[in-house]
Amino acid sequence: MKALMFGWEFPPHILGGLGTASYGLTRGMSEQPDMEITFVIPKPHGDEDQSFLKIIGACNVPVVWKENSWEHVNNRIGKIMHPDEYFWLRNGIKYDFRRIYTNDLGCIGFSGKYPDNLIEEISNYEAVASVLAHQLDFDVIHSHDWLTYPAGRFAKQISGKPLVIHVHATDFDRSRGKVNPTVYKIEKDGMDAADHIMTVSDLTRRTVIEKYHQHPNKVTTVHNAVEPLPDVDSFVKTPRKDKIVTFLGRITMQKGPEYFVEAAARVLSKTKNVRFVMAGSGDMMNAMIDLAAKRGIADRFHFPGFLRGRDVNEMLAQSDVYIMPSVSEPFGISPLEAMQVGTPSIISYQSGCAEILTHVVKTDYWDIDAMADAIYGIVTYPAMYKSMKELGLEEVNNIKWYDAGLKVRAIYDKVIRKH
Amino acid sequence: MKNICFYFEIHQPLRLRRYRFFEIGQDHYYFDDFQTEDRIRGMVEQAYLPAIRTIAEMIRSSNGKFKCSFSISGVAMEQLEQYAPEVIDGFRDLAKTGSVEFLAEPYAHSLASVYNRSEFEQQVKLHSKKIEALFEKKPTVFRNSELIYSDEIGEIVSALGFKTMLIEEVKYVMGWKSPNFVYNHSYIPKLKLLVRNNKLSDDIAFRFSDHSWSDFPLSAEKFIRWISELPKSEPVVNLWMGFEAFGFYQRAESGIFEFLKALPYHAMEQGHSFALPSEITKKFDSVDSLTSPYPTSWSGEKDLSVWNGNDLQQEALNKLYAVSERVHLCKDAPLKNDWLKLQTTDNFRYMSHFDAFGTHYTSPYEAFTNYMNVLADFLDRVDAQYPTTIENEELNELLKTIISQESEIATLEEELKKARARKKKEE
Numbered sequence: 084m085k086a087l088m089f090g091w092e093f094p095p096h097i098l099g100g101l102g103t104a105s106y107g108l109t110r111g112m113s114e115q116p117d118m119e120i121t122f123v124i125p126k127p128h129g130d131e132d133q134s135f136l137k138i139i140g141a142c143n144v145p146v147v148w149k150e151n152s153w154e155h156v157n158n159r160i161g162k163i164m165h166p167d168e169y170f171w172l173r174n175g176i177k178y179d180f181r182r183i184y185t186n187d188l189g190c191i192g193f194s195g196k197y198p199d200n201l202i203e204e205i206s207n208y209e210a211v212a213s214v215l216a217h218q219l220d221f222d223v224i225h226s227h228d229w230l231t232y233p234a235g236r237f238a239k240q241i242s243g244k245p246l247v248i249h250v251h252a253t254d255f256d257r258s259r260g261k262v263n264p265t266v267y268k269i270e271k272d273g274m275d276a277a278d279h280i281m282t283v284s285d286l287t288r289r290t291v292i293e294k295y296h297q298h299p300n301k302v303t304t305v306h307n308a309v310e311p312l313p314d315v316d317s318f319v320k321t322p323r324k325d326k327i328v329t330f331l332g333r334i335t336m337q338k339g340p341e342y343f344v345e346a347a348a349r350v351l352s353k354t355k356n357v358r359f360v361m362a363g364s365g366d367m368m369n370a371m372i373d374l375a376a377k378r379g380i381a382d383r384f385h386f387p388g389f390l391r392g393r394d395v396n397e398m399l400a401q402s403d404v405y406i407m408p409s410v411s412e413p414f415g416i417s418p419l420e421a422m423q424v425g426t427p428s429i430i431s432y433q434s435g436c437a438e439i440l441t442h443v444v445k446t447d448y449w450d451i452d453a454m455a456d457a458i459y460g461i462v463t464y465p466a467m468y469k470s471m472k473e474l475g476l477e478e479v480n481n482i483k484w485y486d487a488g489l490k491v492r493a494i495y496d497k498v499i500r501k502h
Numbered sequence: 503m504k505n506i507c508f509y510f511e512i513h514q515p516l517r518l519r520r521y522r523f524f525e526i527g528q529d530h531y532y533f534d535d536f537q538t539e540d541r542i543r544g545m546v547e548q549a550y551l552p553a554i555r556t557i558a559e560m561i562r563s564s565n566g567k568f569k570c571s572f573s574i575s576g577v578a579m580e581q582l583e584q585y586a587p588e589v590i591d592g593f594r595d596l597a598k599t600g601s602v603e604f605l606a607e608p609y610a611h612s613l614a615s616v617y618n619r620s621e622f623e624q625q626v627k628l629h630s631k632k633i634e635a636l637f638e639k640k641p642t643v644f645r646n647s648e649l650i651y652s653d654e655i656g657e658i659v660s661a662l663g664f665k666t667m668l669i670e671e672v673k674y675v676m677g678w679k680s681p682n683f684v685y686n687h688s689y690i691p692k693l694k695l696l697v698r699n700n701k702l703s704d705d706i707a708f709r710f711s712d713h714s715w716s717d718f719p720l721s722a723e724k725f726i727r728w729i730s731e732l733p734k735s736e737p738v739v740n741l742w743m744g745f746e747a748f749g750f751y752q753r754a755e756s757g758i759f760e761f762l763k764a765l766p767y768h769a770m771e772q773g774h775s776f777a778l779p780s781e782i783t784k785k786f787d788s789v790d791s792l793t794s795p796y797p798t799s800w801s802g803e804k805d806l807s808v809w810n811g812n813d814l815q816q817e818a819l820n821k822l823y824a825v826s827e828r829v830h831l832c833k834d835a836p837l838k839n840d841w842l843k844l845q846t847t848d849n850f851r852y853m854s855h856f857d858a859f860g861t862h863y864t865s866p867y868e869a870f871t872n873y874m875n876v877l878a879d880f881l882d883r884v885d886a887q888y889p890t891t892i893e894n895e896e897l898n899e900l901l902k903t904i905i906s907q908e909s910e911i912a913t914l915e916e917e918l919k920k921a922r923a924r925k926k927k928e929e
């Protein structure tokens with residue numbers, strides 16, 4: 084089974100949850116002995132882990148025929164891609180893409196981020212997909228998130244191979260309902276063209292069915308999992324006088340930070356030995372600092388800014404409670420990461436991961452009383468903390484990407500049989 | 503010829519209301535009256551009333567040959583008195599027929615038998631008093647909440663003056679022994695034990711309307727035939743279940759009431775009779791003793807794990823029973839009332855990760871935080887009367903001094919009077 088996957092991010096250079104999920108899923112799937120994955124991303128940095136799959140950088144795939152010597156190609160991109168491969172891919176150019184600006188190798192420059200000209204990058208990605216679809220050998224196409232749907236669609240059109248799309252989020256989650264029509268169109272076209280749609284939670288599945296008018300039979304939920312932390316034992320909680328309650332994520336409307344501040348104010352009205360941390364950055368950060376000051380809890384409310392890498396796990400491990408009051412979260416992997424280092428989590432019902440977790444406290448995102456109550460319970464009653472820590476750890480260790488990979492594989496088999 | 507012994511349990515917990523931590527110390531009312539009323543009314547209309555009517559009719563039509571016993575927890579009795587007095591009237595009418603017996607149990611449907619002996623004794627006495635007040639008959643047979651039993655509990659029950667106790671058929675207590683005999687306590691032979699017939703009881707209580715059950719549909723004739731097919735030497739068949747089985751778990755549409763009504767006819771036709779627990783232990787001698795070193799029950803794994811199996815439950819129970827001595831010293835009626843209601847086993851079962859039967863919480867953690875918030879307020883109230891900074895023993899001593907103070911003063915005054923009188927005489 085050979086799969087051609089289109090993604091946008093891949094660790095270690097990631098901007099959001101998409102990269103983490105792509106990595107985990109492909110890694111889990113690679114444990115199936117006959118699975119071969121080719122993963123396309125806009126711009127690899129060369130330090131990606133390629134031990135279990137092959138990564139192709141779209142920025143190194145020629146879309147316009149340019150004559151170059153082997154040495155020149157080797158000099159330019161030899162670190163990331165073998166020149167022979169470049170020349171071989173060049174044979175896949177069947178369309179005239181000279182309207183797109185390309186470099187001396189006939190390749191398109193990608194940022195690999197979320198730039199202002201994102202829509203343009205998405206359509207350029209499509210051009211790269213056409214070359215790959217002509218030249219590569221694969222059984223199924225798998226597109227991760229809306230940025231890559233057009234590429235997947237085009238590859239399907241060219242190769243005639245089935246297309247599976249993976250919905251990690253929809254624009255309804257990002258915008259609290261005020262969707263961008265251009266984005267919606269890209270998403271809808273991708274879903275319409277797909278042979279099967281995978282969603283990361285039943286919550287997202289419902290959105291896909293209701294808002295994008297897809298047939299329920301065509302949509303399957305494949306819940307995300309979490310990669311085991313190799314150095315989990317190196318995170319040791321320092322004993323301290325105050326309990327720490329942490330929010331970690333982009334400080335934006337979608338994540339519901341204001342509910343966290345309000346809940347914090349309630350907890351602090353009753354007990355004093357708790358500190359609250361809002362890690363991350365985002366357009367609502369200043370408003371949150373204001374709000375904390377207005378509630379008179381600024382002395383117990385801290386903003387350490389954006390954390391990355393090991394600092395994230397360190398912060399989670401030092402916390403007594405992790406809280407994710409997201410208004411709309413397709414999946415939300417961070418509570419699982421918190422549970423991995425033994426930190427009890429409080430999550431909103433409006434998060435996809437609520438569907439698979441039992442040893443967490445779930446509340447509605449707007450229910451600040453319930454949230455405050457749960458925080459109070461965990462920091463006050465040791466039995467509650469201990470139970471959630473131990474049982475949560477056990478639970479999260481049993482959520483494996485391998486199992487998610489098997490579900491994806493079953494879907495591949497189904498669409499290939501039908502094809 | 504078998505003696506069929508029916509016994510029905512009636513218990514409904516008082517539901518705790520959503521109690522947030524910022525109400526601790528502010529609001530001392532813990533119960534969700536609306537929900538409690540709603541549940542008990544639903545139960546009464548669907549199950550209790552039609553079932554009582556059916557049983558009254560069965561007793562009438564069999565000329566009093568049909569007999570059954572009830573155990574109603576004190577908590578349930580209070581609710582019935584308040585929200586459904588017609589049920590109490592129904593039971594009174596049944597009591598008058600003489601074919602019905604009421605059993606004793608701990609008032610609050612609690613785990614006190616395991617956690618605090620004196621609390622347990624007080625609750626049993628309180629319950630017996632209540633039963634006597636309502637039905638004018640003192641109970642003589644004891645059944646513990648959830649049929650919890652161990653040798654130790656048996657000893658306490660015997661000391662309380664009961665001669666018969668009901669227990670569950672548990673494999674590691676019974677071994678190969680049949681539940682259809684009368685047994686006795688392992689080292690107190692005068693305490694007789696009746697054992698629930700698991701299979702036949704659950705056939706009615708849980709499997710009656712189960713379409714996937716191989717013996718579905720169950721008719722009264724078939725059921726009585728199973729009883730007839732039991733070995734000749736076994737004299738008793740104990741069919742014990744929750745009273746909700748009739749009309750609630752087994753809906754009226756399933757024909758459960760018709761099944762019940764047809765039982766006396768078929769039983770008598772095949773030569774069986776009905777008996778009350780107290781009659782059975784008078785009629786039959788025990789065949790052997792049963793040893794039960796660990797507490798057994800009729801729920802879950804037949805032990806206490808559904809109530810104290812995890813950290814949450816243990817924490818809650820330990821915190822609760824840690825103050826029992828102090829509460830016993832209190833005279834404050836509302837506090838004592840709350841104390842009873844907080845002990846109801848259901849509160850702890852809702853915290854179970856595996857078997858939170860009947861819960862109205864969304865998770866065991868929610869059940870735990872809510873209960874602990876209530877408990878925190880309750881403990882504060884206890885603390886206000888008898889501060890925890892004073893050791894229990896010290897407190898006892900102080901109280902003894904206070905209580906005996908009056909009698910001491912009285913005796914001294916008496917002496918003084920005598921002395922004065924003597925002095926006067928001398929003068």
